Amino acid sequence: QKRYDPGATDTTIKIGNTMPYSGPASVYGTVGKSAAAYFRKVNAEGGIGGRKIEFISLDDAYSPPVAVEQTRKLVEQQKVLLIFGPLGTPTNAATQKYLNIRKVPQLFVSSGAERWGDHRQFPWSIGFNPTYVTEGRIYAAHILASRPDAKVAVLYQNDEFGKDIVRGFLDGLGDKARSVVVAQASYEVSDPTVDSQIISLRSSGADTLMNFSQTKFAAQTIRKMAAIGWKPAHYLTNVSNSVAAVLKPAGAEHAKGLLTATYLRDPSDGRDTPEGRDFAAFMKQYYPEGDPNDTLNVTGYSMAQALVQLLTQAGDDLTRANLMKQAASLDMTLPMLYPGIRLKTGPDNFYPIRQMQLVRFDGTGYEKFGDLLGP
Amino acid sequence: MQAFLHQLLAGLATGGIYASVALALVMIYQSTHLVNFAQGEMAMFSTYLGWAMFGLTVGLSFVMGALVERIVIRPMRHAPVLSVVVVFIALLMIFHSLAGWLFGYTIKQFPSPFPERAWYGTALMSAHEVGAIAITLAVMALIFGFFRFTALGLAMRAAAQNPVSSRLVGIDVGWMLMLGWGLAGAVGAVAGMLVAPVVFLDPGMMGGVLLYAFAGALVGGIDSPAGAVLGGFIVGVLENLIGSYVVGTELKLTVALVLIVGVLIVRPSGLFGRTIVVKV
Amino acid sequence: MNTPSTGAPLLRVQAVTVRFGGIVALDAVSFSVEAGQICGLIGPNGAGKSTVFNCLSRIYDCGAGSIEFDGRRISTLPRHRMAGEGIGRTFQNLALFGSMSVRENLLVGCHGRQPAGFVGALLRLPGERRTEREAQARADELLRFLALEDCAERIVADLPFGTQKRVELGRALCGRPRLLLLDEPACGLNHEELEGLAALIREIRDRLGVTVLLVEHHMGLVMAISDQVVVLNFGRKIAEGPPAAVRQHPEVIQAYLGGAHADAA
Amino acid sequence: MRLVERTAFALLLLLALAFPFLAEGYAVFQATMVLSYAVALLGLNILTGYNGQISLGHGAFYALGAYTAAILMDRFGLPYWATIPAAGAVCLVAGVLFGLPALKLEGLYLALATFALGVAMPQLLKYKHLEPWTGGVQGLVLAKPDAPFGLPLTQDQWLYLFALAVVVILFALARNLLHSGAGRAIVAIRDHPLAAQAMGIDNRRYKAGAFGISAMYTGIGGALSAIAVQFVAPDSFTMFLSISLLVGVVVGGVGTLSGALYGALFIVFVPTAAEKITQSAPWAIYGVVLILFVFVMPGGVARLLLRRQR
């Protein structure tokens, strides 16, 4: 029996989304574009249960008030069934309460903050990727296991992303945090360079760098380290581990040996796998202007696949309540997830992806080492 | 001590970047008496052109600057200053947005025009950084000489200050403004190509740099090329030292800006700027 | 407050020196002006006349010397207090509020005597309304006095030079000054208009009881209406006295008037 | 006011009052945002348009007002309506304190100082020692007020009407100010600072005062927006906000009261409209529209309309 909430009909499912297509986080806009491309593919192949997906993606310029406005527009004017894959912590924090009061699903928020898994307070929100705190913990665990006497310097972006990951890292180190971490430095997204920070961190005598910086700054860091001849053990956050978008511009030879945790396959790396080939073919056909080597496109692609799975599970009961129920009972693997990692949720678990794999950059691609990590 | 020296030199290196953009601001100010807030984005756009087709960039940027003057700025010649400022803001958005659309938002590597292992590179400063400072100083000398010693430079300054009287002595003011924009565009392109190898090329590349360059130009004196370069260096060094030794990285920008504004309160036309007295 | 203290001159300038870099614009200049007088201040171009005015309105600092107005030392007061003290002025190169109408310019002139507060203005308190009414009345009066009624609502920037000069005069008078500083009011006037100006300045003195210090190159005017004339040259006072005496002064003739000054009149 | 103006004004007010009952919630919310920006623009216009002090950083006061309201509601449990005067007062003081040293700066130099303020504000809001109040990078989430006295109004409707009342009062006060001696003094300083002083105007006092009042207005705008958006975070108040405010003032009409409203409409609606045209480079479209606006109306919308009337 068919049951619909606003946005769903026999022929269409309306899905809303907000993205920073402009503003300081424009680089992430491609996530929304690749997701849109995937829905084009789904529609071209007949849709989901005969229903076409109408994907409405609006620009929030990474500004919370604009996100509220756009989200309300999607919900009240466009009457979408749900909000899917909106990106950014502050923007979604601003809309979270509204969507929860309205009982509109806020599915697969593309941000690593912890608030998307807080199902008791926000039963209508759910995240997607591993939280930054989880990622920080993973690095801490690895350091404690491999080199408990390391002297660690931390570079982080002074925003929720950077602070969360540092928090997870320090938490993970526990009592050892004080002795292990010898220096911290932050930067603002508006800073032109992080040269000064790198020099400070180096002069602290650290032998390990936790690099919790975003793409451009990560690349700057790698290059600056090479320029001044600093060669500590280098942990790079998952956010910036794209080979094509970060390591190559920074100079792959300088990046050799760095460690990072990942949950997606790197597209430039996994070209010779069937999954990688599928992805490349998809990009070529449906999103030719996008960069097929950009990990962000993998994110959009994978999130869209997860949504398609969820909608398929929901069947003809396209009510918002049922969608949330389905969202809380996912268990699947996705082609571009790192081999072994599963997307899994439950009534008490709103963190769909919780595991990560540590990998090492060998100059051209990533090689894995150790077991899957995570709670 | 070693670390301090290193910070100092790193400050000089980033300062060199600010200085090069500050020079573009001085150029446009001297020839139009306005500060073009889109200068940074225009330089960024030029740099993309350089990335797409090396070599021609400076010339193309000259043409681009001149065209912008001709098409967008000239119709505004009777409009109030604030309207012109808003047009600058619009230009900033247009160039930024176009660059994002045409070239994407992911960072691109921009090759340094200097060989990586040049003899003048040191452990403390890379060859590019030294080279960038050298080029900046050379551009500074050129601009200084141009405005100080050539009839054209004098005519450009005159046209900026008093267009009506300038016409009365036979100066083609429209031409001067176009030339000023063109030259500023060209200087900006040079700056862009010096900046990009350091910060990577992306549409947001100049966002942060422009603020510091603006501050540097004003601290040094917006009508003085030497002042602007010195101001750029001061800002770069100040920012690094404050961040590393005084208040930490979180507040370094704030404190640096407070200091700069403090300097300006004491010396309202900058360290090297000339105070223009208005007599009644 | 409006009655000058007896005996002492209204304005006493003592040993005022002003330097700009190497230029000595005023060199120990001293003179005084009695209440109710029209005092001419003349001298070659660049002699320092406008500089005296700028010292009197505290735009320049007057170095070591002192300026006393009505027996009070005013050479250390802030600039904006001068209007309140009773010194009004016009400017050699016009300094009107270009975006405002003639009436509004005059209303701003009233400010010196009745500064307005923010709170009163925002809430339109009764005190504020009264001040406004008074200011409007004053402005109306001066518009009539200076025959500016026709252009009262026009933006000053569009008016001819001569009219603008009159607006400046009106604006200065709005502040009910006791001493009025006029910097070359006759500039650009033709013969007939000059006569009108002479009459007007006399009337300002006689009817409004304002003492006038007048800088002017038009000798006919200066000689005709001044009670006393002070002559500057290269920042120094070279002569002082009644017009008839000053025009015979050899140094004045040599530096300023030239042999046959009749043609300048 | 002349009769025509009076009737036009009354009609407009009536329309504004009826609006929330005719439009859907989302539009009412947008209208509330327009009102909050209008107050902010009015504030900036008093400073930049009337007093001639360019501010490129008024977003900082908008932020300060928003945070004052948010902190008072969230941490101290103050009712929303009480936070409006509080935000105004805090910003008034902050404005005067900033305005005093800024007195020495003019033109470009003031632009830089205010620009710096705008850049620094988000970083100050993130500053770790202020986190207990500001919520750091996470920001603060607020509750939306219900209509009082059991009035049958939705939250959106009530908040809109509340904001409308605030706006009407503030516009009336601004009108009083600008048509008084103090208002003329403010404009005189813009036209000719030296002559203004010679007329007995204490430039320091009026400039600092104008700065304070301007900041107060903008802060109140910020407070209204915080209540409407129900969220404040440092990222809400980037440089872009300050720039938008300046754009709004110029598009609306520098040195006009009603311009604030047109400017607010522009900065709320044109970006979304531009997005409709192209998603590839919406800001390029916005920029082009902006340039066309100032080409056609270099004096702003308000001046164009005023001229039509005459």
Added chain:
Amino acid sequence: MPMLLEVEGLHAAYGASRVLHGIGLSMRAGSVTALLGANGAGKTTTLRALCQMAVRTTGTIRIGGERADGRPTERIVRLGVAHVPDGRGTFLALSTEENLRLGAYGRRDRAGVAEDFERVYGYFPRLRERSGQQAGTLSGGEQQMLAIGRALMSRPRLLLLDEPSFGLAPLVVRDIFEIMRRINAEQGVSILLVEQNAALALDIADSVYLMESGRIVLNGTPQEVRGNDAVRRVYLGG
């Protein structure tokens, strides 16, 4: 004698306000013409219209036989016109010397320019003393000298003077009229002179125009004009 300046049916307006209503003027090469009129009559506007400066105009203007109307100011100037504008047009932020150098903008003969520098400094020794000073800080009279000096630096054929005696001390006024007489006699520079000091103007003029509210109402020789009662009363006194 050829006509240097011929003006027919010249109208001029600032925005919507029309100021000149069909003016006709003509000047022989090497002559001195005085333009008299009351405050606001349109004298300044006439001079501005001749070099298309800040006003909209219709009508024909010929300078040395070439059509000048419709050309931009700077190209009219290159026909050999120099204008001492009302308000002096000083480049306030530049030095005195730079102001003078600008007067010679476009001239290529370095030696001639150097000579003219000496000549102007000779006329106005005060300017030489102030040569490095920011022109905006010169006294009113000094700026007036500078404006005249700047105009002379271009070696014009036609000199348009808008109240050259403005703000100058009596001795300097006398000097200036002497200078005008000399450059007219020695170099054949033609002068169109607007001057409130009508007595002086009539002394050196060959021909006089009288304006009222944007129209020419009288044209004649100085003698004829002196004989006109109304003119005598308003401009000459007695």
